[in-house]
Amino acid sequence: MQVEPARARSVSDTRSRILDVAREVLGRDPSAGMGDIAAAAGVVRRTVYGHFPTRGDLVRDLTRSAVGEITAVVAEVDAPDRDADAVWADVVARLWPLAHRYRVLLALRRGEHGDEIHVLLRPVDDVLAGLVRRGQDSGVFGRHLPAAVVSQIAWSTVFTLAGDGVADGALDVRAATITSLLVLGVPGGRATALAAQDG
Amino acid sequence: MQVEPARARSVSDTRSRILDVAREVLGRDPSAGMGDIAAAAGVVRRTVYGHFPTRGDLVRDLTRSAVGEITAVVAEVDAPDRDADAVWADVVARLWPLAHRYRVLLALRRGEHGDEIHVLLRPVDDVLAGLVRRGQDSGVFGRHLPAAVVSQIAWSTVFTLAGDGVADGALDVRAATITSLLVLGVPGGRATALAAQDG
DNA sequence: AGGTCATTGCACACTGCTGTGCAAGGGTGT
DNA sequence: ACACCCTTGCACAGCAGTGTGCAATGACCT
Numbered sequence: 001m002q003v004e005p006a007r008a009r010s011v012s013d014t015r016s017r018i019l020d021v022a023r024e025v026l027g028r029d030p031s032a033g034m035g036d037i038a039a040a041a042g043v044v045r046r047t048v049y050g051h052f053p054t055r056g057d058l059v060r061d062l063t064r065s066a067v068g069e070i071t072a073v074v075a076e077v078d079a080p081d082r083d084a085d086a087v088w089a090d091v092v093a094r095l096w097p098l099a100h101r102y103r104v105l106l107a108l109r110r111g112e113h114g115d116e117i118h119v120l121l122r123p124v125d126d127v128l129a130g131l132v133r134r135g136q137d138s139g140v141f142g143r144h145l146p147a148a149v150v151s152q153i154a155w156s157t158v159f160t161l162a163g164d165g166v167a168d169g170a171l172d173v174r175a176a177t178i179t180s181l182l183v184l185g186v187p188g189g190r191a192t193a194l195a196a197q198d199g
Numbered sequence: 200m201q202v203e204p205a206r207a208r209s210v211s212d213t214r215s216r217i218l219d220v221a222r223e224v225l226g227r228d229p230s231a232g233m234g235d236i237a238a239a240a241g242v243v244r245r246t247v248y249g250h251f252p253t254r255g256d257l258v259r260d261l262t263r264s265a266v267g268e269i270t271a272v273v274a275e276v277d278a279p280d281r282d283a284d285a286v287w288a289d290v291v292a293r294l295w296p297l298a299h300r301y302r303v304l305l306a307l308r309r310g311e312h313g314d315e316i317h318v319l320l321r322p323v324d325d326v327l328a329g330l331v332r333r334g335q336d337s338g339v340f341g342r343h344l345p346a347a348v349v350s351q352i353a354w355s356t357v358f359t360l361a362g363d364g365v366a367d368g369a370l371d372v373r374a375a376t377i378t379s380l381l382v383l384g385v386p387g388g389r390a391t392a393l394a395a396q397d398g
Numbered sequence: 399a400g401g402t403c404a405t406t407g408c409a410c411a412c413t414g415c416t417g418t419g420c421a422a423g424g425g426t427g428t
Numbered sequence: 429a430c431a432c433c434c435t436t437g438c439a440c441a442g443c444a445g446t447g448t449g450c451a452a453t454g455a456c457c458t
Contacts, residue, residue: 014404031230031311033445044406049447107309112230142387144377145360149370153359153378157352164348171348178343179352182381188341213434232415243436248417 015051017041022062023104027163030107034058059113063120066102070095070124074131084135085186089177089194092158096173099162106159128155132184142185154183214250216240221261222303226362229306233257258312262319265301269294273326283334284385288376288393291357295372298361305358327354331383341384353382 021041025032034055038045052058077090095102108117125148132151135141145153161176174195181191220240224231233254237244251257276289294301307316324347331350334340344352360375373394380390 047405110306144381145370145374149363150378153356157356160352175344179349179382182343182384183378185381185387187387188384246435
């Protein structure tokens, strides 16, 4: 994350650069201010306000892009005729490399802008809950919790592991996939098998 | 949570009253200020500072009491000769009625005072990680994740369910116990059985 | 060379929260 | 009645973050 002199960058890249940095900085410290983000982006605070009138705007755009990418991955992997647990394993495998980048979502949910963020995350929540419900109906997932709840738990488990795991260094895709499948009520053997065969 | 005139209360109860209210208020909004806490306690902000010089002091005392109660429950239930999964189920059963009250702990971990809080929570982390490790060694828990990590996940799962579940109203001890046991790698049948027989 | 425009570097006002000081009020126990 | 002290009410200083205004700089394009 080296910071080149601002002048050397293409002018219009600044906005996306700020977004990238903001995702990283806010992922590390959700209460980071515009100043912190600006500094991390190698830019003056005033410049950030030039692209994002308020901090809320920045957070919203950040969330939107994250939601977009995530739903895209799920839509790409999902298919009505596939087993829900296999789809879930694939989704985790695809998202894992990006999960650490998106760990900011965990913090955003319960934050100052919680209500607005919750609305933005709704599409992701819905598609995941739908997938889990399908799995429960077909019997591959357990019914110990409502689909809407257990999907959240399994989801946040993956992101928590991605967030902390990079620091620990000892966690990998397999562990995260297996754990989230266990949460969903998939038997250990099946979970291990599913986690082994994707990538 | 009705607020009687301050004069009617025993003088020295104010402190513990503030602590109770703070646990509740901070559980709902971790970024709540001294003013919010004071108002919820039916007291003036100045009075809170009379008992807790800084906000950090309040949070620390709050955490300490929570840690004390939790470790007490675990110590009471745990016994070296008992199966780790049965102990875990008992701990969850005992803590569930209080878990919603203690949900503030989830937020405190990753907060402004994160480092200090982490130290205070260390005893709880250790005893739980130890229990899980024992379970892994005896084969009742899975080895998909390191004990220190999976104990955290299972732990926060229970507290998350307790925090959200009260709002939903549809979640009970059984569901939380089963889910946390699943996270730990306990087979569904065994988890269901363990969750059924305690109370 | 000249115009455009993003960026910069101040300045400033505003807000919300923290922590403190101090005098007055009003129970409580003797 | 009296002293004690917790609580109250208000005032104040300080800090951190937000959002704005404006002139100056300098890169890029024509």
